[in-house]
Amino acid sequence: MARWHQRTTAWVGRIRATGRLPFLQVVKISVAAIASWFAADALIAEEPPIFAVIAALIVVQPSVNQSLGRALERSIGVIVGVVLATGISLLFGSAAWIILVAVVLSVLLAWALRLSQQTSNQIPISAMLVLALGAASPIYAIDRIAETVLGAAIAFVVNLLIVPPVLVEPARREVKALAEELARSLERLAVASSEPVGRGALQGHLVEVRLLRPMLARAQAAVLTAEDSLALNWRGGRHRGELEGYDAGLVALGVLVTRVSGMTRTMRDHYDDSLHREPVMGQIAAELRRAAHDLRIRYVLAAPGDAVASDTGPLLTAPLVVVSPHPEHWVVIGSMLEDLRRVHEELTAE
Structure with a gap:
């Protein structure tokens, strides 16, 4: 009976849409x-x-x-x-x-x-x-x-x-959701860099960061749909600049997805409970929080179409002082620093 119910539900799902027109x-x-x-x-x-x-x-x-x-x-x-x-x-x-x-x-x-x-x-x-x-x-x-x-x-x-559709709002929502989740991933890395969290938590972080790829794909699809809705549309003039900003922004966000995924994997693979005692890890944690801040300023809090909010500049500017780390930690620290450099480049690029 349960199997029949599942089959019936699957058949009904094939003929019904997830939402109404x-x-x-x-x-x-x-x-x-x-x-x-x-x-x-x-x-x-x-x-x-x-x-x-x-x-x-x-x-x-x-x-x-x-x-x-x-x-x-x-x-x-x-x-x-x-x-x-x-x-x-x-x-x-x-x-x-x-x-x-x-x-x-x-x-x-x-x-x-x-x-x-x-x-x-x-x-x-x-x-x-x-x-x-x-x-x-x-x-x-x-x-x-x-x-x-x-x-x-x-x-x-x-x-x-008759009111031709302008599908910019779904694109705006998906891009901001992706940027917000990226910012949260950076903040989770900052916590793992500044205090002991355990491998179990880091494994959970890795599972969460893997969701960034599907989110990036949804954002890209939403922007393409929005661009299609503006073609031949007399209502679309004032939205084209915003969409161009999202289109360019997704290129940078795609790079950040790769960087953040790599940082999370590196942290999970090379973590031990003494890592946060390395002097440079506190600086890395601070930079990760600055990166999360800048990401929100640029893509979540900024007005539509703006690259960066006019009243708040990026914070990711402090130079890092690296003391020779413990031999067991130099791989993770070096990898985190290189990925942070690339994150900095994407967030400060005009």
Whole structure:
């Protein structure tokens, strides 16, 4: 019973999204479908404007740029599918088996032309619809193509004019979350450098720091999505500078993820309870805390698009005085100092 429940839950999870579409998106899809129906019915008439509504449903996407891409894919797919279906109908008549032939030929044609997945799907679907309705003729084909282009154009305009989405906030949130977690990792290293914490705690730190890579990937994906949402978007002008700052910042944060991960691993591998007694470790702990401070100033507390808050400069400026360490500690100290130098370079770079 438990296994059946797990399988049922997995099946349901495949057909349900983790979140709902924004209600505004639902409204725009509905407006585009209604407008496409009435416009095609008034201009092209005779047949129910099914192709126009299908185009409208497909073309309204989360971003204007994606809408343009879907409009082109849908239009090209329909043109090829309708022309193919019309040609097959004129050559072989209207037998039911012709539909299957049209589907196979459509799939082969899309493969031969190396068309995108969306365009490839549209060709056989359009061919099937034309043949199933049983009205394949040159005039019918032209009307269906015009209907599709009209529906796609209306949907694109609707998505462009009715509050086109600006997905900058998720990018801002992900970048700040990554920077905050990096700062916490630096502070954990500072504690381990200044007091005995035990290998168990350091193993936990290593597990936590490994989460930085997925966080970096999420931040990069969020910035790419935000950039896509601003393309062709009349609301995006004031956000482009902010996104450029995040894009450049993620390069530096990626380097810091590598450095902090290496420092944490080095500390775990070479730690002993007497390490904090080395004179330089207190200085290293202070620099790690300064680095965490500067990281928050630069990426968490700064205003959107600003590199560093104007009223607070970086603190990571104090030179370190290194006394010859115990032979068992020189590896970890040397490694920490080199990684700190690279962290300093990333945080002070303009």
